[in-house]
Amino acid sequence: MPHHRLRDLAAKYGPIMHLKLGEVSNIVVTSPEIAYEVMKTHDANFANRPECLFAKLFAYNATDIEFSPCGEYWRQLRKICTMELLSSKRVQSFRSIREDEMSKMVKTICESEGSIVNLSEMVTLTTYGIMGRVAIGKRSTNQKVLISTIEEAILLSGELWVTDMFPSTRMIQLMRNTYALPDKSLLFHLQEMIAGGGETTSSVVVWAMAEMMKKHEVMEQAQAEIRKVYASKGYVDESELHQLTYLKAVIKETLRLHPPVPLLMPRESRESCKINEYEIPAKSKVMINVWAIGRDSKYWTDAESFKPERFLNTSYDFRGTDFQFIPFGSGRRICPGIAFATPNMELPLAQLLYHFDWKLPKEMKIEELDMTESIGMSIKKRDDLCLIPIICMS
Numbered sequence: 463m464p465h466h467r468l469r470d471l472a473a474k475y476g477p478i479m480h481l482k483l484g485e486v487s488n489i490v491v492t493s494p495e496i497a498y499e500v501m502k503t504h505d506a507n508f509a510n511r512p513e514c515l516f517a518k519l520f521a522y523n524a525t526d527i528e529f530s531p532c533g534e535y536w537r538q539l540r541k542i543c544t545m546e547l548l549s550s551k552r553v554q555s556f557r558s559i560r561e562d563e564m565s566k567m568v569k570t571i572c573e574s575e576g577s578i579v580n581l582s583e584m585v586t587l588t589t590y591g592i593m594g595r596v597a598i599g600k601r602s603t604n605q606k607v608l609i610s611t612i613e614e615a616i617l618l619s620g621e622l623w624v625t626d627m628f629p630s631t632r633m634i635q636l637m638r639n640t641y642a643l644p645d646k647s648l649l650f651h652l653q654e655m656i657a658g659g660g661e662t663t664s665s666v667v668v669w670a671m672a673e674m675m676k677k678h679e680v681m682e683q684a685q686a687e688i689r690k691v692y693a694s695k696g697y698v699d700e701s702e703l704h705q706l707t708y709l710k711a712v713i714k715e716t717l718r719l720h721p722p723v724p725l726l727m728p729r730e731s732r733e734s735c736k737i738n739e740y741e742i743p744a745k746s747k748v749m750i751n752v753w754a755i756g757r758d759s760k761y762w763t764d765a766e767s768f769k770p771e772r773f774l775n776t777s778y779d780f781r782g783t784d785f786q787f788i789p790f791g792s793g794r795r796i797c798p799g800i801a802f803a804t805p806n807m808e809l810p811l812a813q814l815l816y817h818f819d820w821k822l823p824k825e826m827k828i829e830e831l832d833m834t835e836s837i838g839m840s841i842k843k844r845d846d847l848c849l850i851p852i853i854c855m856s
């Protein structure tokens with residue numbers, strides 16, 4: 463887990479470190495103050511993404527929005543994304559798709575009442591169902607194959623690629639050229655939207671449920687709020703989500719402890735600059751350990767505990783201005799999918815908590831509920847969350 467080891471190193475060497483991996487200088491940031499310097503004060507300078515072989519192979523020669531360098535081409539893509547594909551109006555237009563997929567999920571869970579349900583699989587299939595219908599107009603007919611392919615790619619994205627650490631090696635240059643792919647970037651944009659949106663949001667839903675299983679009083683409070691808000695309607699839809707203040711705090715707390723992209727996506731400096739009295743050379747790769755910042759007791763009371771109420775009377779938000787809490791990044795490369803992600807996290811949680819009470823499988827104790835993370839550029843709970851649903855009659 464690079465973000466765990468980097469936190470240990472930061473505890474010894476400080477919140478800004480220089481780590482040389484092969485030929486490449488990496489700057490590792492582990493404090494909100496220095497994250498602010500990188501993504502606010504020097505935002506333009508650090509808006510590039512470093513070249514990497516993964517992006518060449520999986521992102522059609524880095525022609526996608528996530529990996530493309532910060533130039534005119536990226537600006538165009540970003541504009542299409544923020545003004546067209548992921549705008550609030552567009553996200554709103556997908557409401558019936560989300561509600562439809564979620565009620566199918568609730569129906570399937572109802573059919574398994576009293577027996578063990580693989581909630582991780584259920585939530586992931588539903589989220590990908592939404593992403594598929596939004597991106598290509600229908601659910602993939604081979605949903606499970608699609609998901610396992612994306613999961614394999616995400617696993618690879620978290621690996622240290624020797625080729626990226628020794629970019630000058632001739633053999634590697636040759637390999638890169640061999641792999642230069644034709645422009646299929648449109649295909650990749652769709653794939654990117656399905657993978658980026660599917661993995662991250664379903665990961666948050668599963669972590670939130672796992673944390674609430676460990677802290678039942680939190681689950682009960684969230685259920686009480688949802689059941690009260692939807693009492694007169696008798697079912698959950700998106701129209702009242704804005705009233706679910708406590709559920710929103712649960713989601714924020716989950717993003718603080720389990721940010722799906724723990725080191726953000728790497729940035730690269732265009733020119734040399736000074737940060738915290740240190741000279742940062744041009745073309746340094748920068749990693750920002752938001753996972754460690756979110757668990758730092760210097761900024762959070764009782765930092766390792768799951769306490770959604772810490773977000774109730776604060777104005778802390780994840781839109782990139784509070785640097786203690788930046789699970790979506792910040793600055794010009796901030797995630798453009800926040801508006802899209804929000805109902806995709808709120809609606810399934812509201813559904814799962816409104817319709818069901820949840821129990822651990824009989825022989826399992828709370829302490830045995832494993833919270834180990836998977837490996838990759840984006841991370842999720844490694845072991846599937848398997849629980850028993852009990853239909854709530856009230």
Ligand code: HEM
Pocket residue numbers: 527528529540543548655658659660662663666721722723726727728789790791792793794795796797798799800802803
């Ligand atoms: C909980 C959900 C999500 C989280 C935590 C998340 C997190 C992130 C992070 C940390 C970055 C890099 C930001 C930076 O470098 O400062 C990013 C970039 C991006 N995300 Fe998300 N994301 C989520 C959901 C989504 C969704 C639903 C979509 C689209 C449907 C999406 C599309 C993108 C794109 C296109 C980029 C690249 C932006 C660029 O490089 O200009 N994300 N995301």
